[in-house]
Amino acid sequence: MPAHAGYQQIKTQVLMRIRDDIWPPGSFLPTEVDLADMFGCARATVNRALRELAEEGVLDRRRKAGTRVRLSPLRKAEFVIPLIREEIEASGSTYGYVLVSRDVTPAPGWLAAAFGIPLGAEVLHLRCLHLCDEDPFQVEERWINLDTVPSARSADFRAMGPNEWLVREVPFTDVEVSFGAVAASEEVAALLAVTKGAAVFEVERKTWLEGQAVTLARMWFRPGYRMTTGQ
Amino acid sequence: MPAHAGYQQIKTQVLMRIRDDIWPPGSFLPTEVDLADMFGCARATVNRALRELAEEGVLDRRRKAGTRVRLSPLRKAEFVIPLIREEIEASGSTYGYVLVSRDVTPAPGWLAAAFGIPLGAEVLHLRCLHLCDEDPFQVEERWINLDTVPSARSADFRAMGPNEWLVREVPFTDVEVSFGAVAASEEVAALLAVTKGAAVFEVERKTWLEGQAVTLARMWFRPGYRMTTGQ
DNA sequence: GAGTGGTCTAGACCACGGT
DNA sequence: CCGTGGTCTAGACCACTCC
Numbered sequence: 001m002p003a004h005a006g007y008q009q010i011k012t013q014v015l016m017r018i019r020d021d022i023w024p025p026g027s028f029l030p031t032e033v034d035l036a037d038m039f040g041c042a043r044a045t046v047n048r049a050l051r052e053l054a055e056e057g058v059l060d061r062r063r064k065a066g067t068r069v070r071l072s073p074l075r076k077a078e079f080v081i082p083l084i085r086e087e088i089e090a091s092g093s094t095y096g097y098v099l100v101s102r103d104v105t106p107a108p109g110w111l112a113a114a115f116g117i118p119l120g121a122e123v124l125h126l127r128c129l130h131l132c133d134e135d136p137f138q139v140e141e142r143w144i145n146l147d148t149v150p151s152a153r154s155a156d157f158r159a160m161g162p163n164e165w166l167v168r169e170v171p172f173t174d175v176e177v178s179f180g181a182v183a184a185s186e187e188v189a190a191l192l193a194v195t196k197g198a199a200v201f202e203v204e205r206k207t208w209l210e211g212q213a214v215t216l217a218r219m220w221f222r223p224g225y226r227m228t229t230g231q
Numbered sequence: 232m233p234a235h236a237g238y239q240q241i242k243t244q245v246l247m248r249i250r251d252d253i254w255p256p257g258s259f260l261p262t263e264v265d266l267a268d269m270f271g272c273a274r275a276t277v278n279r280a281l282r283e284l285a286e287e288g289v290l291d292r293r294r295k296a297g298t299r300v301r302l303s304p305l306r307k308a309e310f311v312i313p314l315i316r317e318e319i320e321a322s323g324s325t326y327g328y329v330l331v332s333r334d335v336t337p338a339p340g341w342l343a344a345a346f347g348i349p350l351g352a353e354v355l356h357l358r359c360l361h362l363c364d365e366d367p368f369q370v371e372e373r374w375i376n377l378d379t380v381p382s383a384r385s386a387d388f389r390a391m392g393p394n395e396w397l398v399r400e401v402p403f404t405d406v407e408v409s410f411g412a413v414a415a416s417e418e419v420a421a422l423l424a425v426t427k428g429a430a431v432f433e434v435e436r437k438t439w440l441e442g443q444a445v446t447l448a449r450m451w452f453r454p455g456y457r458m459t460t461g462q
Numbered sequence: 463g464a465g466t467g468g469t470c471t472a473g474a475c476c477a478c479g480g481t
Numbered sequence: 482c483c484g485t486g487g488t489c490t491a492g493a494c495c496a497c498t499c500c
Contacts, residue, residue, distance in 0.1 A: 075313075076309055178458060
């Protein structure tokens with residue numbers, strides 16, 4: 001109703017009306033033109049408010065059909081995945097890095113399958129350990145597609161982690177991240193200084209550059225590590 | 232350059248120039264006015280493109296200072312957290328639910344502290360088991376603040392899970408989600424039918440309604456469960 | 463076919479915050 | 482102070498998709 005309704009206020013108003021069951025789940029909202037009239041503002045302002053609410057998972061919008069309240073709102077959680085060096089240094093600790101192993105091999109079958117590369121294509125395989133104040137913090141196992149990133153073959157990963165190197169050198173267009181919990185393998189347990197079978201948080205990250213597989217990384221964190229929404 | 236540059240094309244163009252090191256990390260982009268001139272479009276169009284790239288973590292924008300390329304782009308991962316019933320039914324399986332325990336107690340110290348409620352305030356404490364085709368799928372432990380949600384005291388959680396009930400009945404304004412890996416406690420292990428100490432994926436979810444604590448839930452999933460970006 | 467959202471424009475005023 | 486992004490407007494055309 002305020003003469004100077006901004007898109008933020010419109011978002012709030014819409015959420016209030018949904019909460020008060022004026023627009024219950026599944027029901028249609030008025031059209032943008034009508035809402036602009038109701039709120040005394042331009043249609044573009046309403047459009048931005050509704051577009052953002054749709055993006056946030058509250059509304060469902062379709063041309064011609066209109067805007068409706070989602071039956072159950074999509075519940076999204078956004079995580080910022082920090083560069084491990086920055087995460088450790090931001091906490092006031094000292095970052096350390098060790099390259100554990102490096103070899104060039106034909107892609108194992110599971111990797112070729114999971115990643116969409118020809119079976120037997122050469123990949124660079126690295127295992128690394130990241131330290132926080134000298135204590136094991138994260139174990140990283142990484143596979144780099146040498147067809148897509150040939151320069152990785154001659155890069156020196158003894159001083160700089162593959163993550164940092166890739167961030168600087170290799171662009172990508174698509175990412176897939178997944179989280180899970182696994183029992184520490186013998187090797188991971190040894191590197192993390194935990195008992196074999198201990199519960200460790202696992203992050204897997206795959207990237208592509210315009211359809212070409214770039215890299216796949218699996219990371220295991222020391223016990224107690226959590227990933228939390230927000231910054 | 233095309234006469235009809237849309238904001239999508241501008242985003243692409245900007246990303247290409249960043250990739251080609253025309254605008255290297257840390258450098259400033261031209262102002263919106265100049266870019267609008269370059270791309271032959273209105274400033275609003277440039278604004279939307281840059282605003283979205285900032286939202287995605289590629290750019291850093293400040294009034295007066297201008298727009299610069301982030302030194303290292305923020306790496307964000309967005310997860311859609313499904314309602315467990317819908318997740319199971321979407322996979323073609325049968326959903327089952329069991330209420331394991333229910334009691335009303337004064338909030339334990341850790342809960343009061345972690346959640347910002349007065350020590351000793353009454354909370355409803357529930358333990359539930361969610362089943363997929365009769366097999367344990369998820370164990371849920373839930374605490375509901377009865378000061379904020381008094382109606383929960385008389386709700387019947389034997390037929391409907393607290394999650395579904397809360398989604399229908401209680402609005403919230405703020406959420407915090409965190410993921411981790413923990414060793415299954417004796418009780419969780421028994422409910423999930425795994426050995427004690429097995430690695431299980433844990434999701435913790437807290438919600439507030441305008442500063443008032445609503446509910447805290449901890450959920451443990453059967454082995455092998457993963458949370459993946461995208462829908 | 464027609465109604466809805468999706469987008470673009472040209473212009474304007476404002477708020478923040480670096481210099 | 483004053484340049485930059487943040488937002489709003491009034492109008493327009495377009496694209497999708499439901500009927």
